[in-house]
Amino acid sequence: MLKGNIIAITSGKGGVGKSTVAVNLALTLSELGKKVAIIDLDIYGYSIPKILNITSKPKTMNNKIIPIGYNENISVMSMGFLLKGNEPVVWRGPMAGKMVGHFFEEVIWGKQDYFILDLPPGTGDMALDLHQKLPECQEIIVTTPHPNAVHVAERTGQMAKQTNHKIIGVVENMSYFKPNEMTRYNIFGQGGGETLSKNLETDLLAQIPLIAPNENGNPVVLIHDDLTLKKEYLAFTHCLLEKVSSKIAK
Numbered sequence: 001m002l003k004g005n006i007i008a009i010t011s012g013k014g015g016v017g018k019s020t021v022a023v024n025l026a027l028t029l030s031e032l033g034k035k036v037a038i039i040d041l042d043i044y045g046y047s048i049p050k051i052l053n054i055t056s057k058p059k060t061m062n063n064k065i066i067p068i069g070y071n072e073n074i075s076v077m078s079m080g081f082l083l084k085g086n087e088p089v090v091w092r093g094p095m096a097g098k099m100v101g102h103f104f105e106e107v108i109w110g111k112q113d114y115f116i117l118d119l120p121p122g123t124g125d126m127a128l129d130l131h132q133k134l135p136e137c138q139e140i141i142v143t144t145p146h147p148n149a150v151h152v153a154e155r156t157g158q159m160a161k162q163t164n165h166k167i168i169g170v171v172e173n174m175s176y177f178k179p180n181e182m183t184r185y186n187i188f189g190q191g192g193g194e195t196l197s198k199n200l201e202t203d204l205l206a207q208i209p210l211i212a213p214n215e216n217g218n219p220v221v222l223i224h225d226d227l228t229l230k231k232e233y234l235a236f237t238h239c240l241l242e243k244v245s246s247k248i249a250k
């Protein structure tokens with residue numbers, strides 16, 4: 001199975017930034033010299049290949065899949081690598097569950113410091129499969145500050161608790177927008193991450209701001225492209241490393 005610390009990035013609602021958080025966390029860990037695998041478990045709504053701009057296809061060896069190497073520290077697997085172009089995945093739940101099993105067992109991962117799992121939103125089949133297949137997995141719950149996102153994310157956290165997955169903490173994404181040092185807009189409200197972490201009796205690990213598109217109108221979501229984002233993710237990753245290693249030590 002997977003050899004290394006396993007961290008699932010979860011949420012209640014879609015679109016709150018799970019995949020973005022998963023990728024930036026992996027990039028930051030890799031910059032700190034850690035070996036990281038990103039497993040895109042959003043079988044229907046995979047987005048990691050697009051975020052990382054990966055177009056190559058994985059090779060196989062002895063009937064096992066070799067994950068795509070993004071850089072020397074990061075290996076990636078996604079449903080998107082197995083399809084031609086932007087094909088939809090029109091599968092019933094058990095098929096998707098089987099694919100998740102393949103991603104864990106039929107990919108040559110080797111030993112990694114961290115496996116970052118990008119989950120689909122909610123408490124459906126995939127989350128349940130994960131709880132059964134990887135009981136040692138720990139979770140980070142992503143929300144925006146908006147009360148609706150918090151309300152739904154709380155159910156994901158409750159599921160983690162019911163199935164004995166440790167919650168490392170909450171990340172509040174799209175927390176605020178700061179066009180300059182003097183101005184700050186709380187576009188999706190305020191305090192959602194804090195409320196969620198209190199309700200789940202865990203820590204608020206980070207408040208990641210909304211980043212404006214660059215001068216060409218392209219979204220900026222990777223730490224490579226924005227210094228503020230880089231600093232926020234560095235602080236978040238250090239906080240995470242401390243929490244994960246203290247849990248390992250216990």
Ligand SMILES: Nc1ncnc2c1ncn2[C@@H]1O[C@H](COP(=O)(O)OP(=O)(O)OP(=O)(O)O)[C@@H](O)[C@H]1O
Pocket residue numbers: 011013014015016017018019020021042045047120121173174208209210211212219220221
């Ligand atoms: N901090 C941020 N600032 C600006 N844009 C962001 C930020 N975080 C995420 N986004 C953008 O928001 C959109 C949704 O992000 P993402 O795909 O990571 O969410 P998700 O929770 O994984 O969604 P889904 O559940 O649908 O897979 C993307 O277009 C992403 O580029």
